[in-house]
Amino acid sequence: MSAPDAVVVGSGPNGLAAAVILARAGLDVELYEAADELGGGLRSKALFRDDIVHDVCAAVHPxxxxxxxxxxxxxxxxxxxxxxxxxxxxxxxxxxxxxxxxxxxxxxxxxxxxxxxxxxxxxxxxxxxxxxxxxxxxxxxxxxxxxxxxxxxxxxxxxxxxxxxxxxxxxxxxxxxxxxxxxxxxxxxxxxxxxxxxxxxxxxxxxxxxxxVVRGGSGALARALADDFTAHGGRVHTGRRITDLREFHRSRAVLLDVGPKEFLRIAAPRLPARYRRALAAFRYGxxxxxxxxxxxxxxxxxxxxxxxxxxxxxxxxxxxxxxxxxxxxxxxxxxxxxxxxxxxxxxxxxxxxxxxxxxxxxxxxxxxxxxxxxxxxxxxxxxxxxxxxxxxxxxxxxxxxxxxxxNPNYVGGDIAAGAMTLTQSLIRPTLRPDPHTTPLPGVYLCSAATPPGPGVHGMPGYYAARSALRHEFGLRRLPSLAPHPPA
Missing domain, CATH: 3.90.660 (Polyamine Oxidase; Chain A, domain 2)
Known part of the structure; x- marks a missing residue:
């Protein structure tokens, strides 16, 4: 079986945003999520009564x-x-x-x-x-x-x-x-x-x-993103926590909606020592x-x-x-x-x-x-x-x-995925010309530990997908995200 063009790991709002953009660009894309359901910080579920929906993480969405x-x-x-x-x-x-x-x-x-x-x-x-x-x-x-x-x-x-x-x-x-x-x-x-x-x-x-607030709960927004992704050919795998990044070595682009700690867990042996030290020094709030x-x-x-x-x-x-x-x-x-x-x-x-x-x-x-x-x-x-x-x-x-x-991205309960100091607001997670790239060819970070930081806005996924399309596939123009049937 041939490898997909691109893989996205993590289905929070940033991972979903990246997956939507890549799929709409005409790529063959697979999305992996460790939990049994998609959404990350956008999940909603019934906790006490079947007819009352609670937002598990994010609830208000400026x-x-x-x-x-x-x-x-x-x-x-x-x-x-x-x-x-x-x-x-x-x-x-x-x-x-x-x-x-x-x-x-x-x-x-x-x-x-x-x-x-x-x-x-x-x-x-x-x-x-x-x-x-x-x-x-x-x-x-x-x-x-x-x-x-x-x-x-x-x-x-x-x-x-x-x-x-x-x-x-x-x-x-x-x-x-x-x-x-x-x-x-x-x-x-x-x-x-x-x-x-x-x-x-x-x-x-x-x-x-x-x-x-989202009518019916934040999960409705995650479902809309996931529906668009699958409508454009994307494939979803839930209940799959990635343990080694090398399993995607045949794909041209891998976008990770994970924080520095998780990135080290799945990729440390392949990372340069200096970059590993920089990730390990990333501060949490x-x-x-x-x-x-x-x-x-x-x-x-x-x-x-x-x-x-x-x-x-x-x-x-x-x-x-x-x-x-x-x-x-x-x-x-x-x-x-x-x-x-x-x-x-x-x-x-x-x-x-x-x-x-x-x-x-x-x-x-x-x-x-x-x-x-x-x-x-x-x-x-x-x-x-x-x-x-x-x-x-x-x-x-x-x-x-x-x-x-x-959610392993919330290290110690830090829902901002990294302390929002002045320095870490500008340099997340390390100092690089393109903060969404990594030293590994074709591997990108798209979590809230990258600019512009936390919040349900999808922009880390947007920037990482834009960078991957440009550098790995030669596509300099982003696809339309407007609602329309897939081509």
Whole structure:
């Protein structure tokens, strides 16, 4: 039997994106996944009741509404609905106060009082150049920006919000907490230029293309990608964990949706010593400890408006967020960690049933922490939603250590697949002219450990596939990703 032209290992959003592009280019492509089902971070499943779907990993998808790959792939045209809540995200504070990032910038500014003009001055210029900003921050970091004004817009804002000056930018607690909460998605010490950049990217999208949830669960997006791949001749192998890269030696291109640790596991004997050392030195960030809940009703937030948001950040004031994130990044476990909560039914009522609805949450904890997080996360939610415990019908905790067993790319529970420091934001996983290539001919990396990093946007797969098509097959033009029947 002849070998395929190309092989993709790993079926997270990046592996699926690469597989779709290669198959649409007319290549014979095979996709291998260690788990019994495709999707990686996009998997959804019933955990407690057959009629209630839970998102196992990613639940909210700002990048799936904004990235270059998904703009071209057009999920909506394939029947995948990205549903926008009226409030993109909320940040409760003590005493029933809360910062509310409405999808409408005007509504957000009105509610922020004296800080409203400051919020508008921060976000409005970014919204005016949103597509160029997204494309810059989700670039392969090897090409000039399409809009030269965007780096200058970012630079001043990053300096103000990514340094000790961050605490002086707003007069009230709500606006400062709103930005700190979204910047905490970097999962690392704060404030830093990296956290500020993430906060500005995700923060402005909250008022632009939004922070959507997928109707019916994130798995619908994975299925759309897999369906397109197989419709164009791709073949899928699940339940196959690759142990030795040499089994694909006859294929012209091998694209790996794996992190440095997994790459070393399957390819170390073939890699140059210097490159092996560089991969072994790759740093990982704090872990995420996940809790899935089945609730009898909506979360009883002290501020009822918080219930209109699909995403809620629990971290207290901006200074508390900074302190807790910095402690966790140093390996210190605390009883007041930053917690991210997603209530998918706030945007997608079909996810709930009478007397039952899913809730998704994770806490930032030290890398490799093996503590069951249910009690910790429940207490954090209860602090801002008195009576929450009484609504819990069932729960399931997954420690940071266990998260790596679920997905080896999440080393120690690091869902960012590598610490998002300033250096590792620019150099992932090692310094190379093309960061998606490796020293092995025809072998490419396309995981979140390569630029532009974590998130459900497909761009590492996009760049790796583009590079492979150019170097291995002489194809310099990417195929159309628009929905259409295969040729």
């Amino acid at each position: 990048m799936a509404a904004a990235s270059r790959f998904f703009r071209a792939f057009d999920p909506a045209a394939r029947g995948v609905d990205l549903l926008l809540p009226e409030i993109s995200y909320a940040h409760p504070l003590d005493g029933g106060r809360a910062g509310l990032a409405h999808h409408s910038l005007d509504a957000t500014c009105e509610r922020l009082g004296p800080d409203g003009p400051r919020w508008r001055a921060l976000m409005a210029p970014l919204l005016d150049r949103s597509r160029a900003l997204v494309d810059l921050m989700l670039s392969d970091q090897r090409h000039p920006p399409t809009d030269p004004a965007v780096p200058f817009l970012l630079a001043g804002r990053v300096l103000r919000h990514g340094t000790p000056l961050a605490g002086r930018q707003f007069t009230g607690p709500e606006a400062a907490a709103l930005l700190a909460g979204v910047a905490a998605h970097v999962v690392g010490p704060m404030p830093t230029p990296a956290s500020a950049a993430v906060g500005l990217l995700l923060g402005h999208l909250a008022h632009g293309t939004g922070w959507p 704090p872990g995420a400890a996940k809790v899935d809940y089945l609730l009898s009703g909506p979360v009883p937030w002290a501020n009822p408006e918080v219930g209109r948001a699909a995403t809620v950040h629990l971290g207290g004031s901006h200074t508390e967020v900074f302190r807790q994130e910095t402690l966790v990044s140093r390996g210190v476990r605390t009883d007041r960690p930053f917690v991210l909560v997603v209530d998918p039914a706030a945007a997608d009522p079909s996810r709930a049933r009478p007397g039952a609805r899913p809730l998704w949450a994770y806490a930032h904890v030290p890398n490799g922490d093996d503590t069951d997080p249910v009690a910790l996360v429940t207490a954090r939610i209860e602090a801002y939603a008195p009576g929450f415990t009484d609504t819990v019908l069932a729960s399931r905790g997954v420690s940071a250590a266990a998260l790596e067993h679920y």
